[in-house]
Amino acid sequence: MSFIEFKNVWRSYGDHVVLEGLNLKVEEGEFCTLVGASGCGKSTFLRMLLGQETPTKGEILLDGQKLRAEPDPSRGVVFQKYSVFPHLTVLENVVIGMEFLASPFWGRLWGAKKKEARLRATQILTRVGLDHHLHQYPSALSGGMQQRLAIAQALIAQPRILLLDEPFGALDPGIRKDMHALMLELCKETKLTVFMVTHDLSEGFHLGTRLMVFDKVRVDPHAPKAYGAHITYDIKLNQDRLQQQAQVATLPTHVLNQTN
Numbered sequence: 001m002s003f004i005e006f007k008n009v010w011r012s013y014g015d016h017v018v019l020e021g022l023n024l025k026v027e028e029g030e031f032c033t034l035v036g037a038s039g040c041g042k043s044t045f046l047r048m049l050l051g052q053e054t055p056t057k058g059e060i061l062l063d064g065q066k067l068r069a070e071p072d073p074s075r076g077v078v079f080q081k082y083s084v085f086p087h088l089t090v091l092e093n094v095v096i097g098m099e100f101l102a103s104p105f106w107g108r109l110w111g112a113k114k115k116e117a118r119l120r121a122t123q124i125l126t127r128v129g130l131d132h133h134l135h136q137y138p139s140a141l142s143g144g145m146q147q148r149l150a151i152a153q154a155l156i157a158q159p160r161i162l163l164l165d166e167p168f169g170a171l172d173p174g175i176r177k178d179m180h181a182l183m184l185e186l187c188k189e190t191k192l193t194v195f196m197v198t199h200d201l202s203e204g205f206h207l208g209t210r211l212m213v214f215d216k217v218r219v220d221p222h223a224p225k226a227y228g229a230h231i232t233y234d235i236k237l238n239q240d241r242l243q244q245q246a247q248v249a250t251l252p253t254h255v256l257n258q259t260n
């Protein structure tokens with residue numbers, strides 16, 4: 001059984017077919033980079049994985065079970081536009097994620113639980129390199145730092161799947177490189193399965209263990225909305241990295257705990 005499976009998935013909006021006949025198996029720990037022309041349905045694909053949208057036809061399975069049709073903590077997401085709360089500090093931006101998880105009704109934690117949430121948020125913010133900015137507001141951060149914060153927000157719930165929609169598209173090349181290094185480190189340390197939309201093919205090749213190309217094969221000039229895109233190329237990349245990750249995962253827990 002695969003970790004994620006798409007079985008003949010279609011998605012339309014009215015008579016506009018956006019995606020058609022997607023069949024796909026993805027194993028845990030894979031880093032799938034998605035490329036394709038603008039408007040071909042890459043973000044729609046991510047939204048279906050997030051549970052924000054459901055397939056019009058077919059089904060998506062997670063661990064063999066039908067994917068829940070609403071976002072939950074197993075799936076984290078980072079968009080290109082900074083999705084952080086401007087009125088909360090860096091630390092509060094991450095703590096609030098834990099508060100909503102633990103207390104969906106009040107959205108607040110108190111006492112020891114709040115202290116624990118702040119500690120865990122601080123650990124994650126340290127991991128993404130924001131430990132010196134805990135009490136600043138997002139407006140005081142650079143674009144790269146805001147994306148680091150968005151990644152910390154997405155990771156606080158310890159998702160199994162991370163969905164990234166052009167997360168580094170607005171960043172300068174140097175900062176992008178730093179973000180690539182961070183992503184590769186995070187993937188090495190965890191069993192995260194990543195789906196990342198990018199318009200930068202070299203980024204896709206560099207980060208991915210799989211590069212998926214979305215394209216429309218069937219086109220009717222008289223009915224441009226009649227056919228959708230599907231995955232025309234699914235290229236395996238950087239397989240040595242996957243093997244290394246798999247080997248690390250086989251180490252005994254006490255050894256892993258010592259090194260973390």
Ligand SMILES: Nc1ncnc2c1ncn2[C@@H]1O[C@H](COP(=O)(O)OP(=O)(O)OP(=O)(O)O)[C@@H](O)[C@H]1O
Pocket residue numbers: 013018036037038039040041042043044045
């Ligand atoms: N809620 C919606 N209602 C109607 N049409 C939609 C909706 N969401 C997306 N679409 C259409 O689906 C198509 C695919 O959109 P999507 O955003 O998934 O493409 P994309 O490949 O991510 O594009 P880009 O690379 O430009 O971000 C577009 O034609 C868009 O207009």
